[in-house]
Amino acid sequence: MDTHIGDIELTLTPQGGSAVWRFGLAPERLPAFARAIQEEGGQLLALWGSDDRHLGRGFGLHMVFLSSQGLVWTQADLPAAAPEYPDLAAIFPQAERMQRAAYDLLGLRASGAVDGRKWLRHTAWGEDEYPLRKDAPSQPPPASPTQADAYPFIRVAGDGVHEIPVGPIHAGVIEPGHFRFSVVGDKVLRLEERLGYTHKGIEKRFEGMDLSLGARLAGRVSGDSHSAYTWAYCMAVEAALGFTVPERALWLRALLLEMERVANHLGDLGYLGNDVALSFGFAQFWRLKEDWLRLAQRLFGHRYAFDCIVPGGVTTDLGEADALLDLVRRLRTEVAELKAVYDEHAGVQDRFAHTGRVDPAMAARLGVIGLAGRASAQAWDLRVQFPHPPYDRLEVNMATDRRGDVLARVEVRFAEVFESLRLIEAIVQRLPADPLQAEVPHADGVREGLGYVEGWRGPVLVAVRIGMDGRLDRVHPHDPSWQNWPALEVGILGNIVPDFPLINKSFNLSYSGHDL
Amino acid sequence: MATHLILRKILKTGRVTEPAPPANAAYRVRLQALQAELYEVFGRALTIRHVDAGSCNGCELEIHALNGPHYNLEGLGIKFAASPRHADVLLVTGPVSRHLETALKRTYEATPEPKWVVAMGDCACTGGIFGESYASRGRVANVIPVDVEIPGCPPDPVRLLEGILAAVKIDRSHGAS
Numbered sequence: 001m002d003t004h005i006g007d008i009e010l011t012l013t014p015q016g017g018s019a020v021w022r023f024g025l026a027p028e029r030l031p032a033f034a035r036a037i038q039e040e041g042g043q044l045l046a047l048w049g050s051d052d053r054h055l056g057r058g059f060g061l062h063m064v065f066l067s068s069q070g071l072v073w074t075q076a077d078l079p080a081a082a083p084e085y086p087d088l089a090a091i092f093p094q095a096e097r098m099q100r101a102a103y104d105l106l107g108l109r110a111s112g113a114v115d116g117r118k119w120l121r122h123t124a125w126g127e128d129e130y131p132l133r134k135d136a137p138s139q140p141p142p143a144s145p146t147q148a149d150a151y152p153f154i155r156v157a158g159d160g161v162h163e164i165p166v167g168p169i170h171a172g173v174i175e176p177g178h179f180r181f182s183v184v185g186d187k188v189l190r191l192e193e194r195l196g197y198t199h200k201g202i203e204k205r206f207e208g209m210d211l212s213l214g215a216r217l218a219g220r221v222s223g224d225s226h227s228a229y230t231w232a233y234c235m236a237v238e239a240a241l242g243f244t245v246p247e248r249a250l251w252l253r254a255l256l257l258e259m260e261r262v263a264n265h266l267g268d269l270g271y272l273g274n275d276v277a278l279s280f281g282f283a284q285f286w287r288l289k290e291d292w293l294r295l296a297q298r299l300f301g302h303r304y305a306f307d308c309i310v311p312g313g314v315t316t317d318l319g320e321a322d323a324l325l326d327l328v329r330r331l332r333t334e335v336a337e338l339k340a341v342y343d344e345h346a347g348v349q350d351r352f353a354h355t356g357r358v359d360p361a362m363a364a365r366l367g368v369i370g371l372a373g374r375a376s377a378q379a380w381d382l383r384v385q386f387p388h389p390p391y392d393r394l395e396v397n398m399a400t401d402r403r404g405d406v407l408a409r410v411e412v413r414f415a416e417v418f419e420s421l422r423l424i425e426a427i428v429q430r431l432p433a434d435p436l437q438a439e440v441p442h443a444d445g446v447r448e449g450l451g452y453v454e455g456w457r458g459p460v461l462v463a464v465r466i467g468m469d470g471r472l473d474r475v476h477p478h479d480p481s482w483q484n485w486p487a488l489e490v491g492i493l494g495n496i497v498p499d500f501p502l503i504n505k506s507f508n509l510s511y512s513g514h515d516l
Numbered sequence: 517m518a519t520h521l522i523l524r525k526i527l528k529t530g531r532v533t534e535p536a537p538p539a540n541a542a543y544r545v546r547l548q549a550l551q552a553e554l555y556e557v558f559g560r561a562l563t564i565r566h567v568d569a570g571s572c573n574g575c576e577l578e579i580h581a582l583n584g585p586h587y588n589l590e591g592l593g594i595k596f597a598a599s600p601r602h603a604d605v606l607l608v609t610g611p612v613s614r615h616l617e618t619a620l621k622r623t624y625e626a627t628p629e630p631k632w633v634v635a636m637g638d639c640a641c642t643g644g645i646f647g648e649s650y651a652s653r654g655r656v657a658n659v660i661p662v663d664v665e666i667p668g669c670p671p672d673p674v675r676l677l678e679g680i681l682a683a684v685k686i687d688r689s690h691g692a693s
């Protein structure tokens with residue numbers, strides 16, 4: 001298809017029946033293209049690299065943009081000897097950490113980038129080693145080096161300014177990461193995040209796996225988004241191999257995804273109550289969440305429905321539809337009761353409102369996406385704008401808020417719980433009668449595909465390349481936390497340090513999904 | 517107004533730690549049995565420090581669930597502490613990422629004797645799907661001594677509780693190993 005974005009003419013290649021368009025362009029044209037996307041209100045969703053030398057090319061720089069046309073997946077070929085491309089972070093700030101990661105893992109350099117510090121690399125490999133290159137040593141080193149990370153944090157100078165370093169191991173049951181606060185008194189002047197602690201080599205691990213094992217690994221990129229990742233991965237595999245899965249399987253995948261959304265929102269709404277001293281909220285929401293998980297165990301044999309989504313379809317059918325519908329109805333009533341408490345509780349409202357604010361203009365600038373984006377007026381939801389089956393028949397209502405504070409993120413979660421409950425009812429009632437799985441065809445050459453799913457946190461993307469041998473050659477999973485972590489650094493500004501746990505929880509970003 | 521709503525909800529909810537449905541009754545029996553055991557073997561409150569050594573965050577979901585009202589953990593005398601210096605048990609999740617190896621060792625050293633290490637989940641027990649690589653050291657036992665391994669991906673709260681209690685039952689002379 002020939003089309004244009006801004007005044008750039010492009011020939012887009014559609015991927016199956018989905019909203020993904022592929023587009024190759026020379027590295028020097030990337031900034032103009034990115035600017036055109038931005039001018040028409042689009043966003044950068046992901047950026048990653050690939051080693052394509054075994055395919056007779058150099059390196060690949062991949063980007064996925066969110067545009068009015070759909071998801072535009074662009075690829076620029078970089079020369080093997082000097083893999084460089086022009087910096088894109090000046091246009092889309094969310095590109096910055098992704099560019100630094102592409103350097104750490106593959107040695108692809110963003111020329112002209114302001115921040116050239118390492119990002120995912122700490123001490124596990126050296127400055128001139130690139131673990132995702134195909135010729136990187138496959139034998140793991142026996143022990144880890146013991147020297148410190150020596151990351152050059154940016155210092156804030158001034159009278160009475162001091163630093164509070166927190167982590168990587170935190171006081172509560174949360175994932176590891178390092179936060180460096182610069183404060184005057186209790187007030188935060190700056191927060192700098194240092195992530196990458198849970199980097200466990202997921203992308204390298206995919207290489208050489210067969211397609212079903214790949215689905216299991218995809219589901220463990222960020223366990224709380226298991227169904228989102230397995231679905232996105234399978235969608236990518238299915239697009240790459242050009243086959244369709246039975247309708248019933250697609251509807252069941254949507255059921256699992258919406259159940260995952262409800263589970264996570266319930267848990268977070270409970271913790272958000274807890275963080276403002278309403279332990280009643282914690283007890284109530286976690287009671288409901290536990291009921292929900294136990295039902296999932298009964299229905300799918302696993303509390304989080306792990307490994308139910310596989311290439312070609314799903315492994316389990318919905319047995320006790322009535323039990324699910326009963327619990328959906330009960331949840332709708334009980335969550336409404338709890339929402340009334342949160343709404344009417346002066347102390348809760350006082351702590352939630354105006355806290356951790358990311359205003360709409362800043363959110364647009366940073367490319368904040370998903371749940372946190374919608375709470376700051378960034379009206380993107382892949383289920384709404386680019387609905388893949390069965391969402392094309394479900395008509396999802398998008399929840400948005402303009403306030404951008406903790407309260408807005410709480411309100412969006414409540415709205416999304418109710419909407420997911422409605423969707424679950426609709427799915428159960430309209431579930432088509434089909435087999436659960438289609439046979440996965442064999443690859444007849446190198447094949448690529450992209451999957452996209454609006455997970456509970458935001459858009460989850462998985463790009464897949466299947467090699468000549470039918471095994472995974474390159475997989476890149478992208479978590480929305482990449483672009484939302486910088487929003488947390490902005491949201492905390494001017495707030496007091498004791499409000500950090502509350503603000504952090506209102507975003508609830510993934511470390512593992514980001515660190516890979 | 518909010519207080520009124522809260523009180524009404526609490527009254528209506530009742531105690532979920534003694535649930536009526538048969539599927540939950542099995543859990544309750546096991547919880548009671550374990551509770552008696554805990555007081556017998558340990559005789560005081562048990563304090564746990566959780567360390568995520570590189571997990572996918574799935575195991576953490578079940579630690580949170582264990583802290584929910586169905587399990588009444590504090591009622592069993594078990595609580596999670598913010599510092600390893602107050603801990604009896606280190607509950608470690610994930611394969612050990614190389615970037616967290618030092619932090620895990622330091623946490624272990626900072627925990628006073630006697631101490632027990634519980635490796636939670638397939639990754640912590642064997643390295644799981646992530647295995648050993650340029651970025652991962654694999655199982656927790658590759659890095660610090662482990663007393664109990666709880667398989668599962670992730671292990672559910674009851675198995676988790678059984679594992680924690682199995683740890684304090686081990687009569688192991690520390691320093692000898």
Ligand code: SF4
Nearest residue numbers: 572574637638639669
């Ligand atoms: S055992 Fe499973 S849930 Fe736990 S960290 Fe490993 S992959 Fe995640």
